[in-house]
Amino acid sequence: MSTEQLIRMLAADRTGRAAALGARLAAALAVGLAVAAGLFWLTLGPRPDIASAAGTLRFLFKFVVTLVVAVAAGGLVLRLVRPGADAGAWLVALLVGPVLLAVAVVLELLSVPQSAWWPRLVGANSYLCLVSIPLLAAPVLAALLVALREGAPTRPAVAGAIAGALAGSLGAALYAAHCVDDSPLFVATWYGIAIALVTAIGALAGARLLRW
Amino acid sequence: MKWDEAEWAALMRAGNAGDAAAYEQFLRAILPALRSFARGTVARTGPNVEAEDIVQETLVAIHLKRHTWIESEPIGPWMRAIARHKLIDALRRHGRHVRIPVEELEDVLPAEETTTDYPRRDLERHLDRLPARQRGVVQAIALDGRSIRETAEALKISEGAVRVALHRAVAALAAVMRLGAT
Numbered sequence: 001m002s003t004e005q006l007i008r009m010l011a012a013d014r015t016g017r018a019a020a021l022g023a024r025l026a027a028a029l030a031v032g033l034a035v036a037a038g039l040f041w042l043t044l045g046p047r048p049d050i051a052s053a054a055g056t057l058r059f060l061f062k063f064v065v066t067l068v069v070a071v072a073a074g075g076l077v078l079r080l081v082r083p084g085a086d087a088g089a090w091l092v093a094l095l096v097g098p099v100l101l102a103v104a105v106v107l108e109l110l111s112v113p114q115s116a117w118w119p120r121l122v123g124a125n126s127y128l129c130l131v132s133i134p135l136l137a138a139p140v141l142a143a144l145l146v147a148l149r150e151g152a153p154t155r156p157a158v159a160g161a162i163a164g165a166l167a168g169s170l171g172a173a174l175y176a177a178h179c180v181d182d183s184p185l186f187v188a189t190w191y192g193i194a195i196a197l198v199t200a201i202g203a204l205a206g207a208r209l210l211r212w
Numbered sequence: 213m214k215w216d217e218a219e220w221a222a223l224m225r226a227g228n229a230g231d232a233a234a235y236e237q238f239l240r241a242i243l244p245a246l247r248s249f250a251r252g253t254v255a256r257t258g259p260n261v262e263a264e265d266i267v268q269e270t271l272v273a274i275h276l277k278r279h280t281w282i283e284s285e286p287i288g289p290w291m292r293a294i295a296r297h298k299l300i301d302a303l304r305r306h307g308r309h310v311r312i313p314v315e316e317l318e319d320v321l322p323a324e325e326t327t328t329d330y331p332r333r334d335l336e337r338h339l340d341r342l343p344a345r346q347r348g349v350v351q352a353i354a355l356d357g358r359s360i361r362e363t364a365e366a367l368k369i370s371e372g373a374v375r376v377a378l379h380r381a382v383a384a385l386a387a388v389m390r391l392g393a394t
Contacts, residue, residue, distance in 0.1 A: 011236035083293035
């Protein structure tokens with residue numbers, strides 16, 4: 001087939017101009033989150049003392065830090081699926097969450113006695129945390145990857161990784177409502193490992209699924 | 213070779229708004245730039261890859277991913293990123309590792325006016341294996357230059373069916389290109 005013939009074929013193909021990418025990703029996010037939230041209510045549910053916990057700084061901070069990461073990852077993913085889009089500012093934004101968490105860790109180390117550091121880091125339920133966050137993130141990541149295939153990421157593994165970070169941080173925000181460990185030491189360690197795991201899964205999946 | 217981005221953007225916008233002729237004009241307008249870019253790079257990295265193959269692969273990618281361009285944004289960086297992506301993809305498939313600085317995409321070899329168009333045998337073999345309806349539609353539109361309506365009349369199917377078959381054939385073509393045609 002010559003280029004001339006190819007152009008005729010492409011010019012005649014007027015179907016399949018997909019919906020706006022932003023809308024696709026938002027819809028995928030909504031579906032994935034709905035499934036994850038359903039999963040959360042069926043299996044874990046909020047912690048019994050959530051009403052009193054909601055008044056404590058440490059508990060609320062878990063949502064702040066995970067949602068800050070989610071917003072930055074979401075903005076970055078929207079750039080990464082468009083060839084030639086400038087992602088610089090969102091890359092910086094992605095650092096805000098980790099920096100906030102580092103500050104919180106330092107404040108925690110300053111405010112509790114050294115003997116309490118280790119128990120707070122280990123927490124009550126690190127294993128459940130490590131399993132729940134990736135499981136809650138899975139439907140979100142799956143929905144995102146499907147939507148991202150409509151895009152054109154020139155770095156598929158990176159786009160997949162950031163989608164993983166987005167899914168992981170949202171999974172973590174959901175799990176935070178169940179989790180009784182509120183110390184930033186616990187959050188930095190176990191939430192961190194869990195989100196990193198989902199990010200790595202996203203990178204592997206992206207490298208395979210998001211090529212075009 | 214000038215990248216006449218303002219003109220391309222205008223044609224693409226018109227195409228998105230439903231002007232099929234403008235869209236075809238867009239594909240033809242970007243062709244010299246894509247050729248000059250592909251030839252320039254192939255000349256420097258070795259003649260293992262046919263530059264026109266890369267041009268065709270880039271055209272298909274631009275076509276299938278045209279919704280990823282935001283109409284209010286400049287079209288140049290978007291096209292350059294796609295051209296670069298498909299070029300690296302093609303060279304990598306042929307076992308070459310190359311780094312192409314983005315800036316180089318703008319000033320490549322001066323465009324020669326000789327045509328380098330040639331029939332891709334691998335794609336034609338692939339077209340032979342398409343389902344009968346898709347093959348008939350591709351034959352009528354790409355090779356015989358018929359319109360959607362004329363094709364529908366000739367094949368005695370609806371225009372909608374022609375459109376669906378054509379789109380599937382384009383998608384199948386893109387898949388074959390991506391895997392490195394057999």
